[in-house]
Amino acid sequence: MEHPLSIYNTLTRKKEQFVPLHEPHVGMYVCGPTVYGDAHLGHARPAITFDLLFRYLSHLGYKVRYVRNITDVGHLENDADAGEDKIAKKARLEQLEPMEVVQYYLNRYHKSMDALNVLPPSIEPHASGHIIEQIELVKKIINNGFAYESEGSVYFDVEKYNKSHNYGKLSGRNVEDMLNTTRALDGQEEKRNSVDFALWKCAAPEHIMRWPSPWSNGFPGWHCECTAMGKKYLGESFDIHGGGMDLIFPHHECEIAQAVASQGKEAVHYWMHNNMITINGQKMGKSLGNFITLDEFFTGSHASLAQAYSPMTIRFFILMAHYRSTVDFSNEALQASEKGLSRLMEAWSHLDKLKASEVSSVDVKGIRTKCYDAMNDDLNSPIVISHLFDATRSINSVLAGQATLTAADIEELKSVFKLFLFDILGMQDLAVVAAGANTEAFGKAVDLLLTIRKQAKDNKDWATSDKIRNELTALGFEIKDTKDGAEWKLSN
Numbered sequence: 001m002e003h004p005l006s007i008y009n010t011l012t013r014k015k016e017q018f019v020p021l022h023e024p025h026v027g028m029y030v031c032g033p034t035v036y037g038d039a040h041l042g043h044a045r046p047a048i049t050f051d052l053l054f055r056y057l058s059h060l061g062y063k064v065r066y067v068r069n070i071t072d073v074g075h076l077e078n079d080a081d082a083g084e085d086k087i088a089k090k091a092r093l094e095q096l097e098p099m100e101v102v103q104y105y106l107n108r109y110h111k112s113m114d115a116l117n118v119l120p121p122s123i124e125p126h127a128s129g130h131i132i133e134q135i136e137l138v139k140k141i142i143n144n145g146f147a148y149e150s151e152g153s154v155y156f157d158v159e160k161y162n163k164s165h166n167y168g169k170l171s172g173r174n175v176e177d178m179l180n181t182t183r184a185l186d187g188q189e190e191k192r193n194s195v196d197f198a199l200w201k202c203a204a205p206e207h208i209m210r211w212p213s214p215w216s217n218g219f220p221g222w223h224c225e226c227t228a229m230g231k232k233y234l235g236e237s238f239d240i241h242g243g244g245m246d247l248i249f250p251h252h253e254c255e256i257a258q259a260v261a262s263q264g265k266e267a268v269h270y271w272m273h274n275n276m277i278t279i280n281g282q283k284m285g286k287s288l289g290n291f292i293t294l295d296e297f298f299t300g301s302h303a304s305l306a307q308a309y310s311p312m313t314i315r316f317f318i319l320m321a322h323y324r325s326t327v328d329f330s331n332e333a334l335q336a337s338e339k340g341l342s343r344l345m346e347a348w349s350h351l352d353k354l355k356a357s358e359v360s361s362v363d364v365k366g367i368r369t370k371c372y373d374a375m376n377d378d379l380n381s382p383i384v385i386s387h388l389f390d391a392t393r394s395i396n397s398v399l400a401g402q403a404t405l406t407a408a409d410i411e412e413l414k415s416v417f418k419l420f421l422f423d424i425l426g427m428q429d430l431a432v433v434a435a436g437a438n439t440e441a442f443g444k445a446v447d448l449l450l451t452i453r454k455q456a457k458d459n460k461d462w463a464t465s466d467k468i469r470n471e472l473t474a475l476g477f478e479i480k481d482t483k484d485g486a487e488w489k490l491s492n
Contacts, residue, residue: 001061004376007240008324010248010271011170015378020239021269026062027238028054029230029268031247032124034071035105036090039112040291041314041329042244042277042284048315048426049274049323049379050242051118055424056375067233068121072102073128073209074201075222079250081198085219088208098209099128112294115311117426123233127225131211134220134228137262138199138213146261150190152202152216156257158195165260170271171249197254199224223254230267231259241268245275246283274323279304281328292329306331309338312428316341319381319425340389344421345429347392349489350399351414357404362394364409364416371420384420391416430490446477450486 005018020026030050033043050068057064077083084092091098113120127134138154141147146161147154158167162175178195198221203210210217230238243252252271259267277284284291292302300308309317317337321327367387374383391413397403405413421427449468456464469479472488480487 004372005056005060006376006378007270007272008378010273011268016270018239018270020062021237024061024063026057026064026240027067027234028057028064028240028242029067029069029226029234029238030121030241031226031243031251032068032070033109034075034086035102035109036086037105038293038295039109040284040293041297042291043109044112044116044294044314045277045318045323045327046242046244046274047113047118048116048318050272051426052319052323052379052381052424053240053242053272054119054121055426056379059419059424065123065234066121067123067125067229069226069229070102070106070124070126071222071225072099072106072126074220074225079222080194081201081221085207085209091208102126102128108295112311115294115298116315117311117428119426125229125233127220127229128209130225130229130232131220133232134224135200135213137224137228137231137258138220140262141199141258144261144264146257147199148192149215150192152218153190153198154200154215155191155196156199156254156261157192158197158257159193161257161261165257167257168253170253170256173249173253197221197223197250199258223251223258226251227255227258227262227267230255231263236263237265237267237269239268240270240272242272242274245273246285248273275326278326278328284329304331306335309334310430312430313338313341316427320385322378322380322382324378340385341427343392344385344388344417344427346489347388347395348417348421348429349487350395351410351417353484353487354395354398354405354410356407356410358406359404360406360409361404362397364391364394364405364413367391368412368416368419371416375420375424381425384425388417388421446472446488450479450488454486 001023003017003019006015007018008014009016028050030046033039054064054066072087073085075086077086077089087098087101091101094101138147141156142149142154147156158175159179161167167175175195179193200213200215200220201218202216203218207219209219211219230241241252241255256266256268259265279290282288282290292304294314296302297305297309297314298311313334317334318327320337320340367390370387371384374380374387377383394403394405395413398405422429449472453465453468456462456468472479476490478489
């Protein structure tokens with residue numbers, strides 16, 4: 001196979017040609033959510049980023065096994081192994097079973113992902129369903145001399161590991177600096193060094209979630225799940241590991257150390273990280289309390305929102321920026337995305353209305369190549385979108401009678417829009433979504449109403465004409481009268 005795609009590898013800090021280990025097969029692991037609350041805009045970004053990668057790799061002909069985990073145990077309130085398990089705390093506060101909390105928020109997460117047109121992964125393993133694999137991982141790390149038991153818990157010995165390997169190679173951190181600057185935290189008296197991280201935690205008497213192990217009744221450390229499940233489903237070595245930039249340290253740094261300590265080699269070939277969503281320059285997150293849930297965006301129910309924003313507007317907003325750049329939330333930016341998406345959707349609908357000419361006065365043949373070049377350059381979705389806007393200007397010029405396109409060029413534009421706007425960028429035609437499976441009947445029904453309206457106008461029956469228009473507008477349609485007849489579209 002050809003290898004046209006280059007991606008930025010966080011580990012090497014440069015763009016590299018993507019060459020799978022076992023082509024045409026690609027193994028991709030992405031960190032999923034810790035399900036103790038509703039998904040917010042910060043959760044949407046990695047989901048959409050790696051959905052874009054999943055779609056594009058599949059389009060290139062690779063057979064992708066996409067694993068996205070669900071963290072339902074072991075993620076404590078503080079990344080340095082202090083505090084309560086986030087899900088157990090939620091369960092205690094709401095007087096529910098922990099898995100009741102997990103299932104409720106997981107259902108809502110899936111509903112939001114469906115709305116954003118994020119394709120489901122090939123496998124979605126739960127941390128709580130792989131306790132045995134995590135215990136086996138910890139045993140191997142202990143046997144290889146890189147972990148120690150302390151009061152029923154097991155910790156990774158970072159200082160010892162760093163003598164023969166490089167702890168900090170992903171994040172660029174220096175262990176000596178970390179040893180000198182890490183402040184004391186509750187429970188750290190069990191550790192030899194403050195930077196050591198938990199592989200297994202002994203459960204306190206009041207802790208709800210616990211499993212038997214050789215060391216204690218307890219639960220695995222947060223970092224163990226991805227190492228164990230990545231190996232189980234993708235093998236000792238696999239192609240891509242993705243996640244948000246906030247996971248580089250400590251989560252992904254610890255994953256590298258666990259893989260090397262347990263199997264003698266690293267597991268991941270390419271590390272990919274999307275940047276953060278910010279509000280007024282500060283990371284959006286549950287712990288900071290500055291997040292807006294996806295459901296609040298879809299309904300417009302948050303005080304910071306000027307209006308409701310459709311799932312496709314949210315998806316387009318995220319793809320308008322390169323995945324490695326920060327995106328700062330504002331109503332103005334979302335409204336601009338809404339208008340931009342509407343322009344592209346109008347251009348798509350206009351393609352069926354263009355009248356072919358003998359010759360083309362605008363060149364559209366290079367757009368497909370330009371879009372591929374942008375995607376192959378580290379998934380540069382904003383450049384792809386800019387090329388689609390260029391095509392939109394050409395379409396609008398033809399519609400206005402200021403330019404011409406041949407039938408072949410019109411078909412080429414239809415093909416380019418379908419491939420890049422819908423199949424790869426994952427946008428949805430709102431008219432198609434609203435119509436569901438009955439798209440043809442839906443469109444014909446609206447066209448029939450507009451035909452009746454035209455007859456009413458021809459008969460000067462203004463009351464009937466206005467009633468049809470007003471009723472359609474109330475249902476969410478935008479009706480536009482042109483010299484060639486009435487056009488319609490669904491409002492965003």
